[in-house]
Amino acid sequence: MERDLTQGVTEYWLRLPSKYKEKLAQIRVWKSLRMATDMDDIWVRGIAPNQLHSPEIRSIPFKKIYFQHENALFLLGGNLPEERLKTSLLWSPIHKALSLETPDYNFNYFGMDETIELSIVPSSVERTAAAQLISLDTLDAIIPKMPAIRLQPIHWVIIEDKALLIGSPLLSIPGKTYWQTQNFLLPAGYDFEYPELSVYFNKNVNQNSNDMIVMQTDNSYFKIAKENIQKLTISGYRLSR
Structure with a gap:
């Protein structure tokens, strides 16, 4: 049985071609x-x-991950040394060595074999929910009994037979929750496959910034005009229903 050489490893190394800095x-x-x-x-x-295994590391393409064992570097998942320990390199804190600027992206061309699509993947990072999708039947039973002060931070919009509530804190009722980045609402437990491109996706999908984009786990999405999102009040809810 092969030994697990990663036992006791406290840090990992990442190798990336310089052109993808x-x-x-x-x-x-x-x-x-x-x-x-x-x-x-x-x-x-x-x-x-x-x-x-964070989204930030996972989303970096063209990388190799190594761990150190004795005086050698091993590829993650490997049991044979790939590189001698790098002892001659000049190390600097990454925030000083790496420019703060990020390039603008051409969404139609990344190279001969490179394409990047708007997609989300499961994420282990926990974030505060910013929205929830709830059936109108559920709200019909709850809203009339809800203290008005509890609704003050909530805005809402009707989507077919459901309502999307946006605000913090959300109501403690069953529903599908979302967290927000830019103008995107992503299902709780998911993140962009390439989180660092959220700004560019926002510009590309939502060019006038007048919409909220609600992502689904199958990578489809729908848009909601911000002007249609209204403050949630008991009287306003009764009028809309």
Whole structure:
């Protein structure tokens, strides 16, 4: 039975071709990371085990992940050394070594074999819910009994036989929850496959910024005009129903 060489590993290394340096923008704020350049590659070390499978790391394309064992570097999942330990590199904190600027993206062309689509994937990162989708039947039974003060932070819009409530804190009633980034509402437990591109997706999908974009787990989405989102009040709810 093969030994698990990752037992006791406290940090991981990331290797990325230098031409894709901008893909590291989303981890630039992790102060534990150090970065160095080795010919045509960039090396990042200091990635903690609990960061290894984060959306930020997972979304970096063209990368290789290594761990150190004795005086060698092993590819993650491998049991044979791939590289000698990098002892001659000049390491700097990543926020100093990496420019703050990120390039503008051409959504139609990323290279011969590169395409990036608007898609979401399951995420282990917990965020505060900003919206919930609730059946109107459920609201019919609850809203008349709800204290008016509890509705003050909530806005809403009717979508077919459901209502989308937006605000914080949300109502403590059953429903599908979403968290917000830019003008996107993503299902709770999901994140963009490429989180660092949320700004560019927002510009591309919502060019006039007048809509909220509600993503679904199958990567479909629908738009809601912000002007249709109204403050939720008991009297307003009765009139709409």
